[in-house]
Amino acid sequence: MFMNTDYKIYLAPMEGVTDAPLRKILTKYGNFDSCTSEFIRVTDVPLPKKTLIKEVPELANSSKTDSGTLVRVQFLGDDAKAMLITAQRAVELGATYIDINFGCPSRFVHHSGSMLLKEPELLHDIVSTMRDGLDNSIKLSVKIRTGFADKSECKDIIQAIAVEGVEEIIIHARTRKDLYAKEALDWSVIADMHEYANNIPLVANGDIVCYDSFLRCVEQSLCSRFMIGRAALMIPNIGYVLKQEQQAYSNAQIIAVILEFFELLVELKFQTKSILDRTKQFFGYARINNTDMAAIFKEYCKMQDLTQAYNFLLKKAQVI
Ligand SMILES: Cc1cc2nc3c(=O)[nH]c(=O)nc-3n(C[C@H](O)[C@H](O)[C@H](O)COP(=O)(O)O)c2cc1C
Structure with missing residues (x-):
């Protein structure tokens, strides 16, 4: 009923x-229209280029992954000037799309991320400074939550950041106070914000976990x-499931993706512990709402060394 081939699906940071x-x-497998780097924290001192290259090696590839998907470079901070200079350095290295993080709820990010949602004037100052200082050819998006303590704050936040020239505003449909509480999620707040967004497209985020929840979010x-x-x-x-109504991968296909991730980490010379931890982390998400995968994850957690883990994955995987 809501099928629309113009949907865009982005991989979250x-x-x-x-x-x-x-x-x-x-x-490679997700059919995403863009992805975003993990947040890069900027204090009052602009970051050197070598830090940016380390965080976003795709900068050397016109800021695209090997499959050609655009990578937005995300910054988190409260010093507009330092963030701008850092973003300009990223642009010199190849960035074409910058994202500002006002959504991170971590207690460790102090005066930045979603902590700033209490201060719409500062949000406006950061977004305006970034938009004015970056070349017009560089796209800029802003990622927020619906408020700090309450979703009634969302209108003021949107009006503060809906600066001319902002490409998109991404809204995680929870407040900072909600953290990740399931029952707090409210996509309808986003619907009410379109009229305050200065014609800037809004991007809905939060708990889209299958085709059915996608349709509910669209609505x-x-x-x-x-x-x-x-x-x-x-x-x-x-991305194929949501945009083209394809079947979600089977467990064997998901494990084939995990296996490919494993092989890539080996090729990149990650430490053994890190390879095991990262592949377990992948399984940790893959097992959500999936009891068969949860059982496989439990077995995988017993793996002690790389050969044993690799052979386990090989046995369970199916060529994609
Ligand atoms: C482990 C983890 C790390 C995250 N790190 C970031 C981040 O670096 N920058 C950011 O803007 N959001 C970050 N987020 C929030 C996500 O981008 C997203 O807004 C949130 O997970 C809700 O979307 P989902 O329900 O589709 O996962 C993080 C979320 C998780 C679970």
Whole structure:
């Protein structure tokens, strides 16, 4: 009923999860219209180029993953000037799309991320400084939650950041206070915000985990652009599932993706512990709402060394 081939599906930034190797794998299978780097924290001192290259190696590839998916470079901070200079350095290195993070709820990010949602004037200052200082050819998006303590704050936040020239506003449909509480999610808040967004397209985010929840989100948010985080590891072909109504991958197909991730980490010379931890982390998301996968995950957690783990995955995987 809501099928529309113009839907855009973006892979969400997830710090500690969607680093460059995983972005490479997920954008190969996910049919995403863009992905975003993990947040890069900027204090009052602009970051050197070498830090940016380390965080976003795709900069050397015109800011695209190997499968050609655009990578937005995300910054988090409260010093507009330092963020702008850092973003300009990213542009010199190849960035074409910058994203500002006002959504991160971590207690460790102090005066930045979603902590700033209490201060619409500062949000406006950061977004305006970035938009004015970056070349017009560079796209800029802003990622927020629906408020700090209450979703009634959303209108003021949207009006503060809906600066001329902003390409998209991405809204995680929870407040900072909600953290990830299931019952707090409310896509309908996004629908109410279109009229305050200065014609800037809004992107709905939060708990889109299957085709059914996608349809509900379309209906409630009145958006045609969506960002998917955790479900990208539950259903690695999620973009095909949502945009083209394809079948979600079977468990054997998901494990084949995990196996490819494993092989990539080996090729990149990650430490043994890190390879096991990262592949277990992938399984940890893939097992959500999936009892068979949860049982396989339990077995995989017993793996002690790389050969044993690799052979286990090989046995369970199916060629995609
Ligand atoms: C482990 C983890 C790390 C995250 N890191 C970031 C981040 O670096 N930047 C950001 O804007 N959001 C971050 N988020 C929030 C996600 O981008 C997304 O807004 C949130 O997970 C809701 O979407 P989902 O229900 O599709 O996962 C993170 C979320 C998780 C679970």
